Amino acid sequence: MCGLQVSFGDFTAVQDLTFEVQRGEFLSIVGRSGCGKTSLFNAVAGLLKPYAGTVEYRGDDVSGRPGHAGYMLQRDHLFPWKKLLDNVVIGLDVLGSNRKASREKARALLPRFGLEGFQDAYPGQLSGGMKQRAALLRTVLLDRDLLLLDEPFGALDAITRGELQAWLLDLCDELQKTVLFITHDVEEAIYLSDRVMVMNGPPGHIADTVAVDIPRPRHFADVVTSQRFTELKHRLLDDISAGRTA
Amino acid sequence: MTATDVQAPAGPSRMRRGAQQAGKSVRLLPAVGLFLLLLVGWEVYVQVSGINSLLLPPPSAVAESLWTDWQIYEPELLVTLREAVFGFLLATVVGIGLAIIITSTKVMRLAVYPLVIASQAVPIIAIAPLLILWFGFGETSKVLAAALVAFFPIVVGAAAGLDSLDSGAVSLMRSFPASRSQVFLKARLPNALPQIFSGLRVGAVLAVIGAIVGEFVGADQGLGLLLARANSMLQPVTVFACIVLLALLGMVLFLCVVVVEWLVLPWRRGGQR
Numbered sequence A: 001m002c003g004l005q006v007s008f009g010d011f012t013a014v015q016d017l018t019f020e021v022q023r024g025e026f027l028s029i030v031g032r033s034g035c036g037k038t039s040l041f042n043a044v045a046g047l048l049k050p051y052a053g054t055v056e057y058r059g060d061d062v063s064g065r066p067g068h069a070g071y072m073l074q075r076d077h078l079f080p081w082k083k084l085l086d087n088v089v090i091g092l093d094v095l096g097s098n099r100k101a102s103r104e105k106a107r108a109l110l111p112r113f114g115l116e117g118f119q120d121a122y123p124g125q126l127s128g129g130m131k132q133r134a135a136l137l138r139t140v141l142l143d144r145d146l147l148l149l150d151e152p153f154g155a156l157d158a159i160t161r162g163e164l165q166a167w168l169l170d171l172c173d174e175l176q177k178t179v180l181f182i183t184h185d186v187e188e189a190i191y192l193s194d195r196v197m198v199m200n201g202p203p204g205h206i207a208d209t210v211a212v213d214i215p216r217p218r219h220f221a222d223v224v225t226s227q228r229f230t231e232l233k234h235r236l237l238d239d240i241s242a243g244r245t246a
Numbered sequence B: 001m002t003a004t005d006v007q008a009p010a011g012p013s014r015m016r017r018g019a020q021q022a023g024k025s026v027r028l029l030p031a032v033g034l035f036l037l038l039l040v041g042w043e044v045y046v047q048v049s050g051i052n053s054l055l056l057p058p059p060s061a062v063a064e065s066l067w068t069d070w071q072i073y074e075p076e077l078l079v080t081l082r083e084a085v086f087g088f089l090l091a092t093v094v095g096i097g098l099a100i101i102i103t104s105t106k107v108m109r110l111a112v113y114p115l116v117i118a119s120q121a122v123p124i125i126a127i128a129p130l131l132i133l134w135f136g137f138g139e140t141s142k143v144l145a146a147a148l149v150a151f152f153p154i155v156v157g158a159a160a161g162l163d164s165l166d167s168g169a170v171s172l173m174r175s176f177p178a179s180r181s182q183v184f185l186k187a188r189l190p191n192a193l194p195q196i197f198s199g200l201r202v203g204a205v206l207a208v209i210g211a212i213v214g215e216f217v218g219a220d221q222g223l224g225l226l227l228a229r230a231n232s233m234l235q236p237v238t239v240f241a242c243i244v245l246l247a248l249l250g251m252v253l254f255l256c257v258v259v260v261e262w263l264v265l266p267w268r269r270g271g272q273r
């Protein structure tokens, strides 16, 4: 990404933003509500044509051309008229994969996503955490190397959230994907990431980038009580509040 | 939905469905009870007050007429039924088609929607004579009258439904990436179905009204014609019998839509309404 700018009419949501993400890296973006995080993702996913700047993926300019990333939006957007199994394979159906094969593939992954036995349930019959996991499964099934996760756990209670964080950490170890992860929660960002970017705005810009040098595998209780964690958290919180006064 | 539903979707859901059906027949009781009560009150009033039966015949006479003269009512009922059903089907196709056109682009919305509304501002009673002039006294003009009345709620419901897809869902689809037509067929259209059916339910009842208005204005057959004749010939029993049949006709068409809706939208069966 270089010199990215995203505008809606006269309103500039993201301004002159440049960053790079390595293959296999878990990069979090934290920032206050409305600072332009989702707009940035929409540009990275190719859904929004940037007003200025380019989005490059493996050397190709993909600005305004979707299809390279698995994008999990802020809300689950499961379709109420589809059963769970049909919901999670919708991406593959759209891409024209063999319907039977993709359903088999999805069925095999249900236990890993804690959804075993619910393939025939409608979204209205699922709990909030299950819907988030289903949305994540839908994203993972696309089998893209780059995942964009927009506040996947934002709408959940603290307990479910903690469980899903640990579970996502495991899953990422296993899948070895490149992950861009948006969150409001500084602790969550440190716990999960290799690197954390602080975004302030609007217009959205990067205020700071912090490498998380806490070794893996990580255990939540160990991580959040460590000295290094506290230092990092302090720095990130300072960065965010600096954006407010500026 | 409660936690128990989520944990064991197979077992309890069947029980719940059984309970729901029982609940539904219980819910029918008040309507049936009120209806019977009104009938009894009417009968008693006519008998006790000694009112001229030309002004208000007793329900027993109406029922008797329906029973003994069924061969008179049946062909007329079938004509009106056919007009209403074909009018409704025509309205469904045209209504959903127009809604798709209206919601396709901003220009189309601005161009087409005002005309759709204008078509409803003119009462059907004013248009029906023209339809009969153009298409004759046969069923065609009545089918068109029925369609003209019924298509409006269908257009409005379908357009609102097609508009109601969340922009996030569009983003999701496009990220796969889905083409415009895939977004429409796999997301926008199914998402609109509940609202389309709301429009269809209203349209089904209105189609009967349209057919009757058409028959009133000019027809060679149909319940509306029978009704108008009976009225001018001071045969109140026949008038009331026609009214009963029309009411039943509207209810049956409405119920047909509800049944189709139940079959087509299985995910809406539990709760909601």
Ligand SMILES: Nc1ncnc2c1ncn2[C@@H]1O[C@H](COP(=O)(O)OP(=O)(O)OP(=O)(O)O)[C@@H](O)[C@H]1O
Binding pocket: A008, A011, A013, A031, A032, A033, A034, A035, A036, A037, A038, A039, A040, A074, A202
């Ligand atoms: N389609 C749009 N048209 C106009 N303005 C928009 C649009 N989408 C977003 N914005 C504006 O851009 C700014 C950034 O929005 P964005 O959704 O990127 O915020 P965010 O950082 O994701 O916030 P949150 O954490 O609450 O999700 C906001 O001020 C918002 O009002």
Ligand SMILES: [Mg+2]
Binding pocket: A037, A038, A039, A074, A150
């Ligand atoms: Mg957002």
